[in-house]
Amino acid sequence: MDFFKFFSKQPPSKDVAKERLKLILIHDRANVSPTFLEMLKSDIIRVISDYAEIDERGLEIKLTKAGEEGINTPALIANIPIKKMKETAK
Amino acid sequence: MSISIVVTSGKGGVGKTTTTANLGTALAMLGKKVVVVDADTGLRNLDLHLGLENRIVYNLVDVIEGTCKLKQALIKDKRLDNLFLLPTAQTKDKTAVKPEQMQELVENLKKDFDFVIIDCPAGIEHGFENAVAGADKAIVVTTPEVSAVRDADRIIGKLEAKGLEDHQLIINRIKFEMTKKGEMLNIDDMTDILAIKLLGIVPDDEKIVISTNRGEPAVTDPTSKAGQAYKNIARRLLGEEVPFMELDNQESGFFSMIKKLFRR
Numbered sequence: 001m002d003f004f005k006f007f008s009k010q011p012p013s014k015d016v017a018k019e020r021l022k023l024i025l026i027h028d029r030a031n032v033s034p035t036f037l038e039m040l041k042s043d044i045i046r047v048i049s050d051y052a053e054i055d056e057r058g059l060e061i062k063l064t065k066a067g068e069e070g071i072n073t074p075a076l077i078a079n080i081p082i083k084k085m086k087e088t089a090k
Numbered sequence: 091m092s093i094s095i096v097v098t099s100g101k102g103g104v105g106k107t108t109t110t111a112n113l114g115t116a117l118a119m120l121g122k123k124v125v126v127v128d129a130d131t132g133l134r135n136l137d138l139h140l141g142l143e144n145r146i147v148y149n150l151v152d153v154i155e156g157t158c159k160l161k162q163a164l165i166k167d168k169r170l171d172n173l174f175l176l177p178t179a180q181t182k183d184k185t186a187v188k189p190e191q192m193q194e195l196v197e198n199l200k201k202d203f204d205f206v207i208i209d210c211p212a213g214i215e216h217g218f219e220n221a222v223a224g225a226d227k228a229i230v231v232t233t234p235e236v237s238a239v240r241d242a243d244r245i246i247g248k249l250e251a252k253g254l255e256d257h258q259l260i261i262n263r264i265k266f267e268m269t270k271k272g273e274m275l276n277i278d279d280m281t282d283i284l285a286i287k288l289l290g291i292v293p294d295d296e297k298i299v300i301s302t303n304r305g306e307p308a309v310t311d312p313t314s315k316a317g318q319a320y321k322n323i324a325r326r327l328l329g330e331e332v333p334f335m336e337l338d339n340q341e342s343g344f345f346s347m348i349k350k351l352f353r354r
Contacts, residue, residue, distance in 0.1 A: 012272030017236050018279050025243050025283065 030063045030074055037061060040076075048080060051088070055081040094196045094206040095327075096129075096225035098249075100241030102212030104233045105262040108298060108308075110209040111139035112317065113229075115307040116324035118173035122204040125164065127196070129221035130211035131178040131186060141168060141305020142175050151179035154191045160198055169310065174203070184216045189223035196224025205327075214248055222249065228257040229289060234264055234275040243284055258289035260323065265294045277334075290323035291334055292316050 027034060041061050048054055058081040063074060097110045107130075114126035128136040131151060137143040148163040153176075167173035176199070179186065199206045210221035222228065228249050232242040242259070249257050261280055268274035281288050295316035301308040308317035309324075315335075322332045 014269070014272050014275050014279060017275050018283065021236055021239055021283055024240060028240065028244060029247065 026063050032063065037063070044078060044080070050086070052085050053083040055083055092200040092204050092206065093227060094200055094208065094225050095227045095229055096208040096210050096222050097229045097231060098210035098218065098221065098245055099212065099231040099238070100214060100245040101232075101238045104231050104238050105292070106212075106231050107135050107139050107209050108302065109229065109231050109260060109262065109292075109320070110136060110207050111307045112309045112320035113324055113327070114173060114205070114207050115140075115167070115170065116309040116321045117205050117207075117327065118167070118170040119309065119321075120324060120328065121172070122328075123172045123202070124205045124207065125174040125176055125199050125203045127176045127199070127206060127208045128178040129192070129208050129217065131217065131220075132180065132183045133211065134178050134180050136209050137165075137175060137177045138305060139302060139307065140175055142177075143305070146177045149177045149179045150195070151182050151186045153195065154187055160195070184211070184220065187220050189219050192220045193224040214244065218245075218248070222252060222254060225254060226256065228254050229260055230257055230284075230286065231260045231262055232280065232284075233262050234269070234280065236275075239275065239280060239283060246284060246286055257286060259284060259286045260290045260292060261288070262292045263294040264291055288334070289326060290319060292319040292323075293335065 027037075041059065044061070045054065045056055045059065058079075060079040062077050095113075097106050097113070099106050110126050114124050118124045126136060126140070127150065128134045129150075130136070134149075137146060142165050145165050148158040150163065152158045153160050153163045164174045164176055167175065196206055196208070206224075208221050208225060211217035230242050230245055230249075232238045246257060249255075259281065261277060264277070265274055269276040277288065277291060293315045295308070295314060297311060297314040298308055298316050301311060301314065301317075307320075308314040309320050311317050319335055322335070325332050
């Protein structure tokens, strides 16, 4: 069994557990549901799309907890890849 | 100087009652005057862990309702003269007690004892509110499982919201063999996720089952690993610097037994 495990690319289950926990705790702590983030995401896309063409698939949005990434308060971090700016925005 | 400590976890079955019974007993063995309080009204179990279930006459609810005096409800431990149990009612529910009443009760106990250790019920409802009401410090117990860690995080949030800033973590039932293989969350993973100070690590130990069967806390068994871990935690609560258990301490089996024999 261990011989096959050696070649499989599955990460150790504790890393999976840690990642899952980190993600779920962000929602738990902020007291928001994943639906809330989805709604926020679609609204952000709608607003920004007026000014720029964005890569919707590459859009990442997350809530961090206080103290994470050097910020003292929980922060909403959005990573929005822009394909190109729209004419109207120039 | 006396202190009241609530032992809590959110999730059930992670070892709150075992922790309460063992820390209470260990602190008493170190010469402190200790009372352990069962705050799990309706589902009491601390009496069983200490083997005192047949001695209960009055309980916490009787004290609060004024049916008896506080001293009458306290049960002296079988083994230690300076350890007492305040059991709760089995036939009442958690609404029989209010947080203010619990706070007053704990204040009264602190006059007579060095340590008041409160066994909190699972959940975040009324029973939790009662259990933490009179506490100066909280011990959060968790196990290396996603559900227990998630609930512990929720509890830590609740404690902070209540202004109970002095809280520390006990990681219970860790299997060092599994953490070595990366198949179980390790100590660093958990302290990293929960961002809380670590008070102790308790290895998974089959002897705990035997201790509970007999109603004799593991700390009274000198050969129990978990018992040793609880004794270390008790000493840390008294301000001593005690190193955490090492992974290699967990060696078991025939060869390590022989190795240990030669080491002596």
